[in-house]
Amino acid sequence: MTTPFLGRAIIIGGSIGGTLAAAAIADHFREVVLIERDELPTEPVFRKGVPQGAHFHALLAAGRAAMDSLLPGFSDHAFEMGAVRLDSAQDVMRLDRVGWSPRFESGLEFLMASRPLIEKALRDKAAELDGVQYRSGVEVAGLIGADGRVTGVRTTNGEELSADLVIDASGRFSESPTWLQALGYPTPREEVVNAHWGYSSTFLEVPEDWDPGFQALALTAFGDGALTPESASRAMAMWVVEGERRWILTAQGSAGDHPPRTEEKLRDFISSIGVPELDKALSQVTFPEKISMWRDTRSRLRDFAGQPERPECFLAIGDAWMGFNPVYGQGMTAAALEASDLRTELAAHLTERTDELTGLAGRYYAKADALIKYCWTSSNTLDHRIPGVEYTVDGVAQEVDPTSSDFSDRLAAYMALDPERYVRYRETTQLLRSPEWLAGDEIVDAVRERWDELGKAVVPR
Ligand SMILES: Cc1cc2nc3c(=O)[nH]c(=O)nc-3n(C[C@H](O)[C@H](O)[C@H](O)COP(=O)(O)OP(=O)(O)OC[C@H]3O[C@@H](n4cnc5c(N)ncnc54)[C@H](O)[C@@H]3O)c2cc1C
Incomplete structure (x- = not known):
């Protein structure tokens, strides 16, 4: 535990992204205030600010590991609350485009729970951290800025709160682009894929x-x-x-x-x-x-990492940065991995500068962007083959390549041929392992050599 020497951080949104961001920075701030427009329930139940809570939420293994690292004891607490352990291959019957997945004792464990339980287990753990507090029933209406930085937020009841760092974790309907525009900054480029x-x-x-x-x-x-x-x-x-x-x-x-x-x-x-x-x-x-x-399952990427001009002391996390098509189950995991990157980059920044946070947003975006773009590409590759899919950049329609998943389909078929390789592959799709090995010559050549044979596993049944 380091001694906190930064003053106050404000996080907009007290859900999964906000809670994990609080865990990532709590060591360095005297006060971390999560402003949440809902009254937060004391039980793991549905609430209206997170309407997706009524739908199934798969937590990828990498997301769970990152959550346990940011908030030690999260998994144990979730299990005490009723979450269930499953073996990712033995207990799961899975049919995808390459057929039924093999079932065997893989040793790769899944934590299964409802979305409200996962959020509540995380919030319970974050609330134990020194300086972290949730202010519920308060809605942020805009950002306050001066001299090239964001200096606080304004709430809908007219209150102004100052902060050394403001984090937007307000989810897929975040109003940050408009708020940034009101401060004179360009809005981030926005890509949308809608299948x-x-x-x-x-x-x-x-x-x-x-x-x-x-x-x-x-x-x-x-x-x-x-x-x-x-x-x-x-x-x-x-x-x-x-x-x-x-x-x-x-x-x-x-x-x-x-x-x-x-x-x-x-x-x-x-x-x-x-x-x-x-x-x-x-x-x-x-x-x-x-x-x-x-119904609104659009994948939306606001390219905060690529913004040519941005204020200091402000950053976005979770769905506010990239809201995924939920079908591919990446949202909570991406938020957890972004929070891990934030923790790393804040600690590194503070070894160089202890007095202020200029440059933090840039280094955080640069670090987390690789993961964001990987998730973006992998889910869009699959959506691009869906008839009628729409892809826009800043509202302008773009071409879509429906064959873009031909390689990844065959790759999946190749992986399923061998249990050991399949476990490694599952670890990669669970974001536990870097996807780089999949792009190596050995794998790519093997898939290309068996292109037609593997293609038979994915053509019409
Ligand atoms: C139908 C559906 C299914 C999904 N399935 C999966 C899945 O299987 N696996 C997975 O990993 N992810 C899934 N997701 C995505 C997942 O829900 C999110 O990625 C995850 O909740 C992280 O979101 P977040 O914390 O960034 O935003 P959210 O969870 O949406 O939270 C945003 C919070 O900000 C608050 N807020 C908003 N505006 C303001 C404001 N102005 N002032 C104060 N508070 C504000 C809201 O009340 C809310 O609490 C799914 C999403 C949907 C829509």
Whole structure:
């Protein structure tokens, strides 16, 4: 523990990105104030400022590891609260474009929980840190700036709060670009990819001692790899979230083929995917809770890292920087890895300058940008093959290459041929391992040599 010598940091948003940012900087500030417009609940329950909390949230292994590093004891606390441990290969039945994933004891553990539980477990841990406080029920309305830096925030009730550092963690609908513009700065370049995915989700009650043959099921064989013609635009996932009998189910439909809201129609939608194990499992469960919908699944990258001109002492994290198409499950993990980079860069900055934070935002963006761009490219590659996908830069339509995933599809098929290689690959897709080895000559040559053979694994079933 270092002695804090910076004054106050303000974080806009007390959700996952904000909480992890607080953990990243708390050692160096006397006070870290998270301003959250919702009244934060004392239980792990849905709240209106995070409407996505009603939908399934996969936590990638790298995200969990980063959360445990930023907030030691997070996983243990989440398990005490009811989160469940699964083996990422043994317990998960997974169908994607290259077929059914192998099932074996992989040793790679998943933490499964609802979004509200993950957020609450993180917040409990952050609240134990010296100087960290949540001010809930307060909404930020804009930034205050002077002399090339952001110096504080203004709230909707007219209060002005000064800060040495302001972090925007206000999520995918962040108003930072407008707030920066009001201070005279250009808005960051904005890229948007919209494959018109929609979600319908609900929690399930399952029978006592239920064993459907999996503890998690993820079906993403959309496109040519779909099992039935009507499900070419469809995907779904279901898994145990808390305790033994509470499961979450999410159905997803792309290209505007959105899953419905009523139970009967939702069951039909899911059944169209054509997996008998799923049909059998669904016949044994009830839908006691309401069905929630989500329609705005655009991936949006605000290129803060590439901004030619930006104020000092202000930075964005989590969905405020890049809001992902949630289908690829990267958002919480990206926020955690960005927070880790922030912690590293702040500590390094303070070894060079102890009096102020000029340059911090630039070095943080430079460090975290590689990860952001990797996640951006990997999810967009998959979305680009969806019929009707729209890609814009600053509102201007761009060309899309629908064949951009041909290599990555074959790569996935190649990886599944060998269990050891497959575990390494899973570690990479879980962002635990750098993706660089996938671009090495050995792998690329092996895939190119078997191009047609591997292609058969991904062409229409
Ligand atoms: C349908 C859906 C499914 C998803 N599934 C996954 C998944 O499987 N895996 C995964 O890793 N990620 C998933 N995500 C993404 C994930 O929810 C986010 O990446 C993650 O919550 C981190 O977000 P955040 O903290 O940046 O923003 P959020 O969680 O959205 O939080 C923003 C916070 O800021 C507050 N706020 C906003 N404006 C203001 C203001 N002006 N003043 C004060 N407070 C403000 C809000 O109330 C909220 O608490 C999904 C997202 C959606 C939409």
